[in-house]
Amino acid sequence: xxxxxxxxxxxxxxxxxxxxxxxxxxxxxxxxxxxxxxxxxxxxxxxxxxxxxxxxxxxxxxxxxxxxxxxxxxxxxxxxxxxxxxxxxxxxxxxxxxxxxxxxxxxxxxxxxxxxxxxxxxxxxxxxxxxxxxxxxxxxxxxxxxxxxxxxxxxxxxxxxxxxxxxxxxxxxxxxxxxxxxxxxxxxxxxxxxxxxxxxxxxxxxxxxxxxxxxxxxxxxxxxxxxxxxxxxxxxxxxxxxxxxxxxxxxxxxxxxxxxxxxxxxxxxxxxxxxxxxxxxxxxxxxxxxxxxxxxxxxxxxxxxxxxxxxxxxxxxxxxxxxxxxxxxxxxxxxxxxxxxxxxxxxxxxxxxxxxxxxxxxxxxxxxxxxxxxxxxxxxxxxxxxxxxxxxxxxxxxxxxxxxxxxxxxxxxxxxxxxxxxxxxxxxxxxxxxxxxxxxxxxxxxxxxxxxxxxxxxxx
Numbered sequence: 001x002x003x004x005x006x007x008x009x010x011x012x013x014x015x016x017x018x019x020x021x022x023x024x025x026x027x028x029x030x031x032x033x034x035x036x037x038x039x040x041x042x043x044x045x046x047x048x049x050x051x052x053x054x055x056x057x058x059x060x061x062x063x064x065x066x067x068x069x070x071x072x073x074x075x076x077x078x079x080x081x082x083x084x085x086x087x088x089x090x091x092x093x094x095x096x097x098x099x100x101x102x103x104x105x106x107x108x109x110x111x112x113x114x115x116x117x118x119x120x121x122x123x124x125x126x127x128x129x130x131x132x133x134x135x136x137x138x139x140x141x142x143x144x145x146x147x148x149x150x151x152x153x154x155x156x157x158x159x160x161x162x163x164x165x166x167x168x169x170x171x172x173x174x175x176x177x178x179x180x181x182x183x184x185x186x187x188x189x190x191x192x193x194x195x196x197x198x199x200x201x202x203x204x205x206x207x208x209x210x211x212x213x214x215x216x217x218x219x220x221x222x223x224x225x226x227x228x229x230x231x232x233x234x235x236x237x238x239x240x241x242x243x244x245x246x247x248x249x250x251x252x253x254x255x256x257x258x259x260x261x262x263x264x265x266x267x268x269x270x271x272x273x274x275x276x277x278x279x280x281x282x283x284x285x286x287x288x289x290x291x292x293x294x295x296x297x298x299x300x301x302x303x304x305x306x307x308x309x310x311x312x313x314x315x316x317x318x319x320x321x322x323x324x325x326x327x328x329x330x331x332x333x334x335x336x337x338x339x340x341x342x343x344x345x346x347x348x349x350x351x352x353x354x355x356x357x358x359x360x361x362x363x364x365x366x367x368x369x370x371x372x373x374x375x376x377x378x379x380x381x382x383x384x385x386x387x388x389x390x391x392x393x394x395x396x397x398x399x400x401x402x403x404x405x406x407x408x409x410x411x412x413x414x415x416x417x418x419x420x421x422x423x424x425x426x427x428x429x430x431x432x433x434x435x436x437x438x439x440x441x442x443x444x445x446x447x448x449x450x451x452x453x454x455x456x457x458x459x460x
C-alpha cells in the first residue's frame with residue numbers, strides 16, 4: 001500500500017517527490033539548524049495549491065503526520081520531522097502587490113527578501129523579519145518582530161487574510177470572507193492548523209527612514225543598557241531598537257561588544273534629537289546611522305548561513321530593569337567562543353495595541369524580547385553552548401512577563417508548559433478549540449503544538 005501511494009504521488013508530481021532512497025534526500029531535508037538531522041519518510045516539493053492538496057491526501061492515505069517547510073529557518077527545526085510527510089513550499093515564492101489597496105499576496109514558501117523587493121517597487125513595506133532569508137510563513141505564524149513594529153505592530157497584526165489547506169485536504173479561507181477565528185489563530189498561534197498556501201498583508205509607505213548601527217565597548221554595558229532602556233521608555237513610538245551583545249570579530253582578543261541597531265521611520269529633521277541620548281556621554285566606537293531606504297534597513301543584520309549549529313532561548317521582559325541588566329551582564333561574561341550572543345528587541349508603540357479582530361499572539365505587554373542565541377560550528381561545542389543558552393534564559397527569567405519566550409526563537413526542546421504560558425489560559429483554550437475543528441487528529445504537530453481540545457458529548 002505504501003509503495004503504491006508513493007508511486008501514484010510520483011506519477012501525479014513527477015520530479016517533486018523525494019524519499020530516503022533518492023540521491024538528493026540529504027540535501028532536501030537540510031534546514032537552518034545543523035543540530036537538527038531529522039529523516040522524513042517523504043518530502044514533496046509543491047508548485048501549486050493542487051499539489052499541496054495531493055500531498056496532504058497522500059499523507060492521509062499513508063497514515064503519516066505532516067510537517068511543513070516554508071523558509072526552513074526554524075531554529076527548532078519544525079520544517080522536518082522523523083517519519084513524516086513534508087509539504088515543501090520552497091519553490092512557491094511568488095509575491096504580488098496591489099499598489100491601490102496596499103495589499104500584498106505572498107506564497108507560502110516566500111522569504112522576506114521577496115516581499116521587500118516586490119513591495120518597495122511601489123514604495124510600500126510590510127513589517128517583516130530582520131533577516132532577508134527568513135521565511136514569511138514561520139515569522140508571521142509566530143508573531144513577527146520587525147523594524148516597523150512601533151508604527152505598524154507585529155507582522156501578524158498586518159495579516160489580513162490567508163488561504164489554508166487543512167488536514168483533510170480541504171482548501172479554506174481565514175479572514176472576513178472565510179473563518180475569522182482561523183485568521184485569529186494564524187496571527188501568532190503557530191503553524192498548527194494546516195498548510196498556509198497564501199498570505200495577504202497590509203503594506204504601507206514607511207516614509208523616510210534614518211537607520212543604522214552604533215557600537216559600544218562591553219566595559220560600558222551597564223551604562224549603555226540603562227540609557228537604551230530610558231530611550232525606549234520615553235522616545236516617540238516610531239523608534240525601534242535592537243541590541244546584540246557579542247564578541248567582536250574585529251577585536252583580536254575576541255572581547256565582547258554592544259551593537260545597537262536603530263530605525264527611525266519618522267521626521268528626518270527630528271532624528272538627531274531622538275538619537276542624541278544614544279550618543280551623548282557614551283563611549284561610541286562606531287556610528288553608521290544614516291538615511292536609508294527600507295530594503296537597506298532590512299539588510300542591516302546580514303544573513304546567517306544554513307549549516308551552523310543553534311540553540312536559542314529567552315524571555316519577553318516586562319521592562320529593562322536592573323535585575324535584567326545584571327542577568328545580561330552575567331550571561332555575556334560566560335559566553336563561550338563563537339558568533340552567538342544576546343539579542344534584545346524593543347516592543348513599542350503599535351506593538352502594544354491589538355489590531356481589529358485580535359491575535360493569538362499574547363506577549364504584546366512586554367517591552368523587550370531578550371534571547372540568548374548560542375551559535376557555533378563544531379559538534380564538540382554542543383554541550384557548552386546549549387548549557388550557556390539555558391543558563392542565560394534562566395537568569396533572564398527574573399524579568400519575564402509570562403515565563404515564556406518568543407515562538408520564533410524557541411529551542412528544539414521547548415516545553416509544553418512554556419508554550420501554554422506564552423498564550424495564557426484563555427488564548428490557549430481557544431487555540432485548542434480551533435485546532436479540534438481543523439486538525440482533530442493532530443496531523444500537524446511538528447510545531448509549538450497545541451493539541452486539539454477534547455469535545456465531550458452531553459452527559460459525559
